[in-house]
Amino acid sequence: xxxxxxxxxxxxxxxxxxxxxxxxxxxxxxxxxxxxxxxxxxxxxxxxxxxxxxxxxxxxxxxxxxxxxxxxxxxxxxxxxxxxxxxxxxxxxxxxxxxxxxxxxxxxxxxxxxxxxxxxxxxxxxxxxxxxxxxxxxxxx
Amino acid sequence: xxxxxxxxxxxxxxxxxxxxxxxxxxxxxxxxxxxxxxxxxxxxxxxxxxxxxxxxxxxxxxxxxxxxxxxxxxxxxxxxxxxxxxxxxxxxxxxxxxxxxxxxxxxxxxxxxxxxxxxxxxxxxxxxxxxxxxxxxxxxxxxxxxxxxxxxxxx
Numbered sequence: 001x002x003x004x005x006x007x008x009x010x011x012x013x014x015x016x017x018x019x020x021x022x023x024x025x026x027x028x029x030x031x032x033x034x035x036x037x038x039x040x041x042x043x044x045x046x047x048x049x050x051x052x053x054x055x056x057x058x059x060x061x062x063x064x065x066x067x068x069x070x071x072x073x074x075x076x077x078x079x080x081x082x083x084x085x086x087x088x089x090x091x092x093x094x095x096x097x098x099x100x101x102x103x104x105x106x107x108x109x110x111x112x113x114x115x116x117x118x119x120x121x122x123x124x125x126x127x128x129x130x131x132x133x134x135x136x137x138x139x140x141x
Numbered sequence: 142x143x144x145x146x147x148x149x150x151x152x153x154x155x156x157x158x159x160x161x162x163x164x165x166x167x168x169x170x171x172x173x174x175x176x177x178x179x180x181x182x183x184x185x186x187x188x189x190x191x192x193x194x195x196x197x198x199x200x201x202x203x204x205x206x207x208x209x210x211x212x213x214x215x216x217x218x219x220x221x222x223x224x225x226x227x228x229x230x231x232x233x234x235x236x237x238x239x240x241x242x243x244x245x246x247x248x249x250x251x252x253x254x255x256x257x258x259x260x261x262x263x264x265x266x267x268x269x270x271x272x273x274x275x276x277x278x279x280x281x282x283x284x285x286x287x288x289x290x291x292x293x294x295x296x
Contacts, residue, residue, distance in 0.1 A: 093167065
């Protein structure tokens with residue numbers, strides 16, 4: 001049996017210099033280089049409970065979540081009113097805004113073409129995780 | 142529980158490969174699921190529903206073709222990259238419950254809980270809270286606590 005390869009979060013080692021680069025002698029500013037930027041630290045609070053999902057569809061385009069975007073989803077966060085959640089509706093994943101007020105629970109789309117999903121009596125809302133970030137490429141907009 | 146006794150916890154994930162496959166397949170929550178060995182030879186992991194249907198551990202898939210068809214059993218090729226990733230997450234969370242951890246296999250781990258005076262609380266917390274967040278199944282873990290056992294030694 002071959003050894004399984006773990007899926008690891010790749011790091012983005014970016015070193016930030018606050019000075020132009022001199023060709024000749026080493027920049028004295030190099031002594032003041034900041035520590036490298038680790039995007040995981042910015043995007044992930046709880047690595048063990050964080051997953052990435054690719055968006056399909058336009059139901060959340062009103063708040064800038066578009067088809068093809070990548071969502072950062074944290075399963076350890078308890079979902080609250082108005083948060084963007086990855087929920088399970090009709091045995092399938094869906095991204096919506098959670099509405100939870102006065103005993104009414106529903107999932108709201110951020111696009112007028114999509115009606116809100118209201119839970120019927122006895123129907124249990126299953127939230128898979130809370131969306132913490134949306135990664136949207138601006139290269140070819 | 143007597144905190145001075147040697148206390149070792151053995152954590153073992155229930156039908157781990159099947160549980161992993163279900164994490165990203167909410168439609169299979171109540172469907173019987175089996176995962177096959179390399180080259181799709183035998184059933185190496187069976188969900189509780191599949192076990193109830195009589196799928197035995199290690200049975201060659203060709204012997205249960207009819208069972209799979211009649212009961213709509215979801216059959217998966219093994220995806221070790223997925224299992225290793227989720228295993229790492231589970232083990233990382235478990236490591237927070239004790240300074241001494243021995244990862245025994247992809248879905249089993251020993252934790253030395255000797256000296257903790259809140260062993261039962263730790264056991265409950267481990268079983269029901271964080272692992273649930275990662276894998277989404279309350280049935281995932283079987284937690285055995287044994288005092289003063291010679292089952293495992295770190296020396």
